[in-house]
Amino acid sequence: xxxxxxxxxxxxxxxxxxxxxxxxxxxxxxxxxxxxxxxxxxxxxxxxxxxxxxxxxxxxxxxxxxxxxxxxxxxxxxxxxxxxxxxxxxxxxxxxxxxxxxxxxxxxxxxxxxxxxxxxxxxxxxxxxxxxxxxxxxxxxxxxxxxxxxxxxxxxxxxxxxxxxxxxxxxxxxxxxxxxxxxxxxxxxxxxxxxxxxxxxxxxxxxxxxxxxxxxxxxxxxxxxxxxxxxxxxxxxxxxxxxxxxxxxxxxxxxxxxxxxxxxxxxxxxxxxxxxxxxxxxxxxxxxxxxxxxxxxxxxxxxxxxxxxxxxxxxxxxxxx
Amino acid sequence: xxxxxxxxxxxxxxxxxxxxxxxxxxxxxxxxxxxxxxxxxxxxxxxxxxxxxxxxxxxxxxxxxxxxxxxxxxxxxxxxxxxxxxxxxxxxxxxxxxxxxxxxxxxxxxxxxxxxxxxxxxxxxxxxxxxxxxxxxxxxxxxxxxxxxxxxxxxxxxxxxxxxxxxxxxxxxxxxxxxxxxxxxxxxxxxxxxxxxxxxxxxxxxxxxxxxxxxxxxxxxxxxxxxxxxxxxxxxxxxxxxxxxxxxxxxxxxxxxxxxxxxxxxxxxxxxxxxxxxxxxxxxxxxxxxxxxxxxxxxxxxxxxxxxxxxxxxxxxxxxxx
Numbered sequence: 001x002x003x004x005x006x007x008x009x010x011x012x013x014x015x016x017x018x019x020x021x022x023x024x025x026x027x028x029x030x031x032x033x034x035x036x037x038x039x040x041x042x043x044x045x046x047x048x049x050x051x052x053x054x055x056x057x058x059x060x061x062x063x064x065x066x067x068x069x070x071x072x073x074x075x076x077x078x079x080x081x082x083x084x085x086x087x088x089x090x091x092x093x094x095x096x097x098x099x100x101x102x103x104x105x106x107x108x109x110x111x112x113x114x115x116x117x118x119x120x121x122x123x124x125x126x127x128x129x130x131x132x133x134x135x136x137x138x139x140x141x142x143x144x145x146x147x148x149x150x151x152x153x154x155x156x157x158x159x160x161x162x163x164x165x166x167x168x169x170x171x172x173x174x175x176x177x178x179x180x181x182x183x184x185x186x187x188x189x190x191x192x193x194x195x196x197x198x199x200x201x202x203x204x205x206x207x208x209x210x211x212x213x214x215x216x217x218x219x220x221x222x223x224x225x226x227x228x229x230x231x232x233x234x235x236x237x238x239x240x241x242x243x244x245x246x247x248x249x250x251x252x253x254x255x256x257x258x259x260x261x262x263x264x265x266x267x268x269x270x271x272x273x274x275x276x277x278x279x280x281x282x283x284x285x286x287x288x289x290x291x292x293x294x295x296x297x298x299x300x301x302x303x304x305x306x307x308x309x310x311x312x313x314x315x316x317x318x319x320x321x
Numbered sequence: 322x323x324x325x326x327x328x329x330x331x332x333x334x335x336x337x338x339x340x341x342x343x344x345x346x347x348x349x350x351x352x353x354x355x356x357x358x359x360x361x362x363x364x365x366x367x368x369x370x371x372x373x374x375x376x377x378x379x380x381x382x383x384x385x386x387x388x389x390x391x392x393x394x395x396x397x398x399x400x401x402x403x404x405x406x407x408x409x410x411x412x413x414x415x416x417x418x419x420x421x422x423x424x425x426x427x428x429x430x431x432x433x434x435x436x437x438x439x440x441x442x443x444x445x446x447x448x449x450x451x452x453x454x455x456x457x458x459x460x461x462x463x464x465x466x467x468x469x470x471x472x473x474x475x476x477x478x479x480x481x482x483x484x485x486x487x488x489x490x491x492x493x494x495x496x497x498x499x500x501x502x503x504x505x506x507x508x509x510x511x512x513x514x515x516x517x518x519x520x521x522x523x524x525x526x527x528x529x530x531x532x533x534x535x536x537x538x539x540x541x542x543x544x545x546x547x548x549x550x551x552x553x554x555x556x557x558x559x560x561x562x563x564x565x566x567x568x569x570x571x572x573x574x575x576x577x578x579x580x581x582x583x584x585x586x587x588x589x590x591x592x593x594x595x596x597x598x599x600x601x602x603x604x605x606x607x608x609x610x611x612x613x614x615x616x617x618x619x620x621x622x623x624x625x626x627x628x629x630x631x632x633x634x635x636x637x638x639x640x641x642x643x
Binding site: 186188189209212249250254258265272 | 365366479481482509510511512513514515517536537538539540542543566576577578579580581582583584585586589590591592593596
């Protein structure tokens with residue numbers, strides 16, 4: 001086991017709304033080992049994007065610690081050292097709204113370089129930007145002076161990736177980078193991400209709702225449900241033995257193409273019900289109203305803690321007590 | 322004329338007039354649906370899936386031009402029907418489920434009101450009878466507590482429930498054909514599975530024809546009898562779902578299937594180079610030729626004619642010419 005690049009300890013993020021407090025992320029802990037990718041999987045409302053936003057510093061955490069390379073960075077963004085900001089970058093879900101439509105690609109990709117004073121002259125900027133565009137397979141001569149509006153979804157996302165790696169970060173958060181793209185384009189973007197990760201020895205947090213995609217990308221996986229992590233495991237172990245009932249429900253809901261995939265899906269569990277409210281989450285285990293194995297008087301009362309069932313495989317479920 | 326034939330689209334060409342010229346989207350689409358048959362249409366964004374579906378109901382935007390083709394519904398050409406005949410079809414025979422249930426339901430009316438309006442115009446029922454019919458439809462769509470849903474505004478329901486309401490609306494009365502245009506794209510994985518299961522079950526029980534349009538290949542495979550693959554306004558391959566999915570023939574279909582990430586991990590495809598063509602000046606001949614690895618000189622000249630490679634499994638590609 002290598003050293004941790006990122007440690008998240010008892011992280012909480014609450015939002016105050018006129019309806020009450022939304023507990024978007026409610027006491028989660030996980031680690032990312034240097035040079036690996038942690039897949040954060042969950043459905044809408046599970047708090048996976050909020051987790052990414054808090055780590056990158058868009059919001060300060062309500063409670064808990066974020067430790068990056070041994071340093072506590074759970075302070076308001078203004079107080080975060082610039083060096084750390086440069087080291088953690090993010091790629092957002094919707095490439096259309098995360099690129100300034102008025103700027104040309106050179107300026108979009110070059111902005112982080114200017115902000116962090118990594119280039120001095122215009123020539124230097126153009127040279128660096130063209131290298132970055134080449135990395136994501138966009139020929140610089142064709143793309144440098146175009147605007148986001150002229151590009152397709154996949155090309156826009158490639159630009160976002162080029163921008164994210166411009167400052168040579170060691171940690172990148174990918175927040176559903178391909179969920180707005182067609183499968184044939186998705187394959188291209190994912191390949192670009194995999195190449196870059198290998199080339200720069202990047203560590204990353206890959207947020208997705210797509211288990212099949214996650215399997216192809218990450219070495220570890222954390223499953224979130226209503227602000228909680230319900231299961232963490234190395235990817236291979238996870239697919240051999242998904243343990244939490246929610247995980248099993250999620251896996252059994254994935255539509256698949258081949259027989260081999262069908263065999264990976266847990267049998268005897270079916271998707272029922274809907275995700276609860278993050279303002280008034282169900283008492284006890286948050287999944288109990290949908291769980292076919294819920295134990296009365298136990299699951300609806302006592303909240304299960306994450307426990308290590310086998311080496312590296314943690315599950316928060318009373319069935320494994 | 323085949324007795325069992327419900328819908329037959331022949332050589333449909335549809336374009337859109339824009340300030341940049343005419344975009345030639347559909348380039349000879351054909352499709353057949355038999356009574357009670359479940360058809361899948363797969364293709365990426367911009368391939369013309371929605372244009373094809375909207376042509377069937379004649380609900381295309383006003384800048385659309387239907388250049389040629391026939392859409393025979395029970396032997397009668399939809400494209401030549403009067404507005405009155407069309408209304409009859411839209412009210413009673415064919416219904417459509419859209420991708421986004423939020424924009425498909427009028428936010429100013431309660432679900433009950435929306436349903437009763439449809440019932441009133443389609444079946445001339447009012448008052449208690451209409452309410453009873455609406456509640457039954459909601460119950461059939463597996464909505465918990467139909468009374469409450471009936472009395473709710475769409476915004477008070479979750480995405481999955483809204484789509485169930487749309488399904489209930491689409492299946493009210495005795496429809497013959499349901500067109501579902503990416504009905505689960507906006508929903509979460511577990512909800513997706515529930516909604517699809519419901520839709521599949523209702524369609525089978527009532528023995529109505531079903532066109533299931535989607536990019537989610539796995540979901541299509543699990544739910545349909547026959548499948549059509551649409552690329553850039555052309556049907557490039559079609560046949561029984563089992564055969565197309567186990568033995569894809571067209572280079573585009575093969576590549577597309579490879580691109581889908583697998584739950585088993587391992588191999589990850591490189592994607593398809595290039596992107597869907599510009600419809601203002603689409604490529605000549607086979608529209609896939611600029612992205613194809615097996616391109617031959619003839620591909621650039623003329624649109625390939627379909628070849629029946631195995632029983633009922635057709636492909637439009639010169640590589641299969643005999």
